[in-house]
Amino acid sequence: MSDDLPPDLERLRVVERYLELQLDAVRARIADLTGGGPAAAAAAPEVTWVVELRRTPQGYQPSVLHDPGCFALGGVRTERLSTADAIEALAGPRARLAPCALCTPERQLGVTVDRG
Ligand SMILES: [Zn+2]
Missing domain, CATH: 1.20.5 (Single alpha-helices involved in coiled-coils or other helix-helix interfaces)
Structure with a gap:
């Protein structure tokens, strides 16, 4: 860095x-x-994935992963992720994002996510 x-x-x-x-x-x-x-x-x-940032007491935090064309993204604060980073953020040992229930990015990325 x-x-x-x-x-x-x-x-x-x-x-x-x-x-x-x-x-x-x-x-x-x-x-x-x-x-x-x-x-x-x-x-x-490559397709760039979109991370929805949610406001928390600690500031904006990454919360939900979306397909770039998802209509749920209107007016929300976002950042971008590469495909490799999106897979890791959804399903890796350091998973930190939930997949959007509308655009289901986990299907396009070919990963299995525990929605429990
Ligand atoms: Zn979405």
Whole structure:
């Protein structure tokens, strides 16, 4: 982890978004240069999962994982997760998120989640 990064969540989110936009632009340029062949397909951005943040006395905490197109996401505070991180957050030994009951991301991710 770089010491150049800001310490607070708000600014880290801005940096994260900026880097996502930069990465998208780089991948688009690569796709242009390779004519959209297999290399471009390999460089296509993966589906990014959405974590709903719930307000708690300790601040906003990650709570529920959603498909990016889920209609339950309107107006809620969120952050993004890669597919690998989403699987780990749902079903790994350090599971910390519940799957959304509407968009059922665990099915798309192919993981089994104990809803008890
Ligand atoms: Zn959902």
